[in-house]
Amino acid sequence: MTYAIECQDIIFKWPGSNSPVLEINEFNVERGERLFLYGASGSGKSTLLSLITGLLHSREGEIRVLDKDMSKMGDRAKDRFRAQHIGFVFQQFNLIPYLDVESNIGLAANLAGLSKSETKQRTLTLLDALLIDPRFQSQRADKLSIGQQQRVAVARALINEPEILIADEPTSSLDEEAKDEFIELLLKTQQRTGASVIFVSHDRSLMKHFDRTQSMTDINRVLAHRGSHVI
Amino acid sequence: MLFSIAWQSLLNRKVSVALTLASLTLSVIVVVGVEHIRSQARASFERTVSGVDLIVGARTSQINLLLYSVFRIGNATNGISSESYELIAGDPRVAWTIPLSLGDSHRGYRVLGTDSNFFEHFHFAQQNSLEFSQGKAFSSAFETVLGAEVARRLAYQLGDSITLSHGLGEISFSNHESTPFTVSGILEPTGTPVDRTVHVTLAGLDAAHGLGPHEDTHQHDDDSGAEQHIDSDEVTAFMLGLHSRMSVFEIQRAINEHAGEPLLAILPGVALAQLWEVMGSVESILALISALVMLASLLGIATMLFASMRERQREIFLFRSVGMHSTSIFFLIEIEAILITTLGIGFGLGVVWVTLSAGQDWLSQEYGLMIDTLPLSPSITAYLGVILIASLLLSLLPGVAAYRSSLGTKLKF
Known part of the structure; x- marks a missing residue:
């Protein structure tokens, strides 16, 4: 099987609501693929990714991640699965502010069951690849610059060598020249493990770095209905 | 791991934690002090006469x-x-x-x-x-x-x-x-x-x-x-x-x-017991007051933890995203409550002990009160146990709030 993520006929409604916020016939991501996913806020990006990562649960449709049926997994299994196979980089506030860099990365490794010595070794390699001085390890996360925090977040996301990396607007808090540099660094580091990347952004100038581009309006049928309704 | 995160999290909120801790320490001093002095006074009272039929x-x-x-x-x-x-x-x-x-x-x-x-x-x-x-x-x-x-x-x-x-x-x-x-x-x-x-x-x-x-x-x-x-x-x-x-x-x-x-x-023993009962109502009032002071502090801990929940939404979300289970987040809050309570009990006992040690000679000379300096009678140990349990129970509120807010999490973009 070459798919990392397969979604079939998903319909998601918030509890107590009759109107779905997400309706997708099909959405797949191949293993090792770098996908650029764009859409305005409210387009269902966050709901889709929450479903894929097991933070939300869909009653209708099938979501398979790394050949595992998410709807058949228990809560604890989902948390464990997320820890081991999915890495996240967010727009900002990626790190627990009061923990140091080492503990922030170590927390993710610990939850995935990675040994201490392996964690130490991988941390050093990742920090080196991401051009972060290893002395920063003992710094509190909130003492770092935004750019440094975003790079530490990439190290945190990749420490367990996950098959899937989800990056949510990770460059929106960086200035223009730092953006391309950050993406290149991210993709170079990702290449070492060959993880699939879902890069979410509304900044289409970043498209050029990715294998494929997907617009939320093309996959979320709720948006199509809503659009026609407004017209 | 949870323990160290809880500790770092408390250190991160030094001021509010220190104030809560100060209030708890004072209550422990009141509870332990009142109970210790009460039992010591009783012992002192009962020793006034013996061997007389x-x-x-x-x-x-x-x-x-x-x-x-x-x-x-x-x-x-x-x-x-x-x-x-x-x-x-x-x-x-x-x-x-x-x-x-x-x-x-x-x-x-x-x-x-x-x-x-x-x-x-x-x-x-x-x-x-x-x-x-x-x-x-x-x-x-x-x-x-x-x-x-x-x-x-x-x-x-x-x-x-x-x-x-x-x-x-x-x-x-x-x-x-x-x-x-x-x-x-x-x-x-x-x-x-x-x-x-x-x-x-x-x-x-x-x-x-x-x-x-x-x-x-x-x-x-x-x-x-x-x-x-x-x-x-x-x-x-x-x-x-x-x-x-x-x-x-x-x-x-x-x-x-x-x-x-x-x-x-x-019979001196019978009469002493009867006299002590006359003072029993004063004792109960003191016990009631110290219990209320303690309750106020414990509510203070719950309030402090509860108030911190709002600013910790992002933190809870991050914990969830890296694979922490919702129950662990609940336990994180409970551990924070236990840490504060244990520290408060430790500080309170320490203050009472130091004060009594320093004042021991003075008390015996001025008032003829001979007291033990270590306030760890079985009844006080029991009180401290009750305080810990009460703190755990009251922290269920913020703990459950944290648990619930971590359940419905979706990725926030």
Whole structure:
């Protein structure tokens, strides 16, 4: 099987609501693929990714991640699965502010069951690849610059060598020249493990770095209905 | 791992955590301090008299008799005639008696007229007998033995001469200046009212009251004390010891039904327990107040944790995204509560211990209170356990709030 993520006929409604916020016939991501996913806020990006990562649960449709049926997994299994196979980089506030860099990365490794010595070794390699001085390890996360925090977040996301990396607007808090540099660094580091990347952004100038581009309006049928309704 | 995260998280909120901790520490001081002083006061109270089988006085209430005969508080309304006293003292079942004659004072301290039996037979605490730190018991009528506090406060030495005042005021205009008493002995501190008493002979007391100066002309060859004889026409009360404790109720009934005059005999232990019960309501109020103070602090912990939830939404989300389970987030909050509570208990106990250690000498010298410095009686340990559990229960609120907010998390973009 070459798919990392397969979604079939998903319909998601918030509890107590009759109107779905997400309706997708099909959405797949191949293993090792770098996908650029764009859409305005409210387009269902966050709901889709929450479903894929097991933070939300869909009653209708099938979501398979790394050949595992998410709807058949228990809560604890989902948390464990997320820890081991999915890495996240967010727009900002990626790190627990009061923990140091080492503990922030170590927390993710610990939850995935990675040994201490392996964690130490991988941390050093990742920090080196991401051009972060290893002395920063003992710094509190909130003492770092935004750019440094975003790079530490990439190290945190990749420490367990996950098959899937989800990056949510990770460059929106960086200035223009730092953006391309950050993406290149991210993709170079990702290449070492060959993880699939879902890069979410509304900044289409970043498209050029990715294998494929997907617009939320093309996959979320709720948006199509809503659009026609407004017209 | 959760433990270290909880610790770092608390350190990150130093100011609010420190304030909460200060409030908890104060409450622990109140709870532990009140309970410790209460139990120590009770122990101190119960040690005031021991080894005495019965206390006999004119008919009054048990508590009143106990108060004036043992605690030197209040006054007797009537005395006991020397006929009745000698009759009871002469009973073959009675081993010894200690006459007690009260009513005078010396510079605010009560004067007790008695005889040498007092130093021989009176016991306190666990059958401790009275010891002299200096000198010895009085051997002639115009000698006096001072309690430890009297001697220390008034700076009296052996051989000093003192005069008694009629009545109980600190300043009296009716002084028995013609009959000075010489200090023959000073007692070791006992932590009982004995420390605050001036002990004189019955004969000397009579002389001071103008009943005629008379040296004891009677032959006291028999020091067994089986037969007591006194010259004054009455004593205020007396204590007695029996050859066999088996006969105590029999003697008590006989005295209470004594035909000559209305008398009352009490068992010191029973009367002490009854008196302590009178103070029981004060005890309960103190306990209630300290419980409420504690509850307020524990609510403070829950409030502090609850208030922090809003700013910690992002943190909770991050924990979830890297794979932390919702129950772990619940436990994280509970661990924070336990950490604060444990620290508060530790600090509180520490402060009480240091304070008591520093104040131990002062308390025993000023108030004759002898206390343990380590406040870890079983009842206090139980209280501390209850505090921990209550803190856990109250922190269920913020804990469950954190748990719930982590459940419905979706990725926030």
